[in-house]
Structures are given as C-alpha cells and as structure tokens.
Amino acid sequence: MKDKPILRYTANERTNHWIVAILFFMAGLSGLALFHPALFWLSHLFGGGPWTRILHPFMGVAMFVFFLGLVIRFWRYNFLTANDRQWLRGIDKVLRNEEEGLPPVGKYNAGQKLLFWTLLVCMLVLLVSGVVIWRAYFSHWFGIESIRLGALAHAVAGFVLVMSIIVHIYAGIWIKGSVGAMLHGWVSRAWARKHHALWYRQVTREEPTDSQKGIKP
Template sequence: MKNDPNKILRYTPFERANHWLAAISFILLALSGLAFFHPAFYPLTQLFGGGVWTRILHPFIGVLMCLSFGVMFFNYRKLNVMTPADREWLSHVREMVDGDDRHMPEAGKFNGGQKLLFWLLVASMALLVLSGIVIWRSYFAFLFPAAVIRLASVVHAVAATVMIALIIFHIYAAIWTKESIDAMLYGHVRRAWAKQHHTAWFRQMMGGDK
C-alpha cells in the first residue's frame, strides 16, 4: 500500500498505535466508571476482577489514557487551531449533512468539526484528570476537604458523560465519512478522497496546487 500511487499517508504507525491505545483505555475507563455510576452497572466490575480491583485499576488506566491523550494533544494542537475557514465550515455543516457541500471551504488535515471535537475532548479530559486526582482515595483524596471531594465527584461524572457522548459522536462521524476508519487502521487514504474532503492538506502533501 505504501507504493500505491493512488494512496496518500494520513497517519503514521505511531499515531495509529497511540490512537488505539487511547481508544482501548477509554473503553476500559467507561466500563469501569459506569460500574460505580449506578448499581445497575455494578456487574461490569466482574470484567476487572470484582469491585475492589475495579476501583484500584480505574485511576491507573486513567493515567495511561491521560498520557496517550497528552501525546495526541502535543502532536495535533497546532493542526487544530481554529481559523476563519473552519468557522465558515461549521456554519455550512447543515447543508453538508443534507448532501450539499458546494459552499464548504477547503479543509486542512482536520476540518472545522474535527477541530471543535478536539478542543471539547481536551476540555473534558482536563476536567477528568483534575477531578480524578482529587477523588483518587489511595493517593490524593486525603489532601482535600470533603466538600471539594464531593464537588470533584460531580465534575468527574459530568465530564465523563460529556466525553462518552463526544466519543460516540466521533465514532458515528468516522463511520459516516468513508475511509476515516481505514485511515486509522492502515494509515493511508485514496488521494481522491483526500482531495475531496481535505483539499488544503492534500495540496500541501503534494507540494503545491493540484
């Protein structure tokens, strides 16, 4: 595939491996977190060896996801800076969903929707990390008063709910935009797809106007 003249590299092996590390960590965190969110979900603790192990493992998996997400943040933060073109892209989303993309401005490696999702995930992740530290009983909770711990618990639950919703939307959008999943599985996309959906990035990769 690397030598296929009709393909273009979108994600390196390292980027893909780190993405899937974050994805697997997220799934484990969602399952273990839900197990303590409501008694109806408590049976999920059996996936982790019981309630005690679930409570022990959850924050450590969180550290792993935080590190993985941190790598993505530093790799993609500049590529996700919002531009006037991105705001225009967002203003025409409804038309695009209806099948009319005539007014969509050229997108870079990431379009306006992807950039908005990126920053919402960054904000959610920051809240999860900060609140998670406060409620991590074994190491940090004793440093904070009960009122702060209660507030952090609420923030953690809300931020987790928001992140789960964002990830579900991310998966839906990836399925809806053909080749997005292939890009994260195999690294390459068709040049025609890149030119259609990420025109500015395609030209940059090709070294000029195409």
C-alpha cells in the same frame, strides 16, 4: 502517481490512537461500574469491585498520558481558521454530503477541531477531579465539599467525553475511508481532495482548478 494513496497517519500515530481508544473503553466501563449500583455488574470484567476501584484511576491516568501524545502530535492542526468558521456556517451542506461549495479545509475540519479541544478539556477535568476523589492516595488532602464537587465534575466530564466519542465514532463510520485511515494509515487522493482539499494541496503541491477557486470558465 495520480492514483497513489496519501499517508494520513503514521504507524506511531495510529498505535497511539488505538492505545487511547482501548484505555478509554476500559476506564469508561470500570467508571460506569462504580457510578451506579445498577451497573456494578460491569465490575466482573475487571475481577470484581475491589479490583475495579484499584484499576479505574490507573487506567484513567494512563489514558490521559497517552492522549497527551496525540495532543503533542496534532495540536498545531487544530486551531480554527476563517475557512473553518465558514465551514461551520455551512454545516447543513456537510450533513447532506454537499461539500463542494464550502471553503477547503486542512488536515481536520472545524467539527474535528472542536472535538479535539472538547476532549482535551474533558481529559483535564477528569484528571484533576480524579485526583481529588482518589481515596487511596489523595482524597485525604481535601475537604468533603471539595470531594463532592470533584465527584460531580468527574461525572459531568465523563458524560461529555462519552457523548463526544460516540459522535467521533459515528462520524468516522459515516465518512467512508476515515476508519480505514486509522487502521492502515492511507487514504485515496479522491478522499483527501473531497474532504480535506487544503491538506491535499499541501501534501501533493497540486494547484487548485478554476472551479475549486470559485472561478467560472
């Protein structure tokens, strides 16, 4: 039993995550094709310019809808706690892979929680601004100044979203075992104990040792 892995993500949660990831790349590439003439060659991936303009907003809406599925599943785990704030103050130790002296964290650490809320805000801005500049259906309801502001907000939110996802991918690769958890759902007990000790205790109902409590023998 001590070597038995722990389920971190169910099949439904993993499927939801990868659908969002695929839609993100499709919406991102099509958005870049429309963003600047130098990147218009990317439109060939979607059948040319007209099809790119048609498909991009629908892919964006689909991405938002499926992302809401992740929000509904995980929002309750993403509120910052006192331990999270202390963890952030010791972020230099985290970057040096010296987490032993930091307070235990739950299913997600403070960095993951901040990323979660950043993604949610960006998605909301992209949705609202996207509706404003969606010429085929909605842009005729808005004045030119609103459309210009919407285009600017869309570009800024898109940039922040892309940078956040790059950080997300890098962190997932950097912390060995994270990508595997989203592929097959399971993590080792050693991984859970090291990176998410509080969540590990909640799942296994294992009491912390004296060293984990900070008590010297």
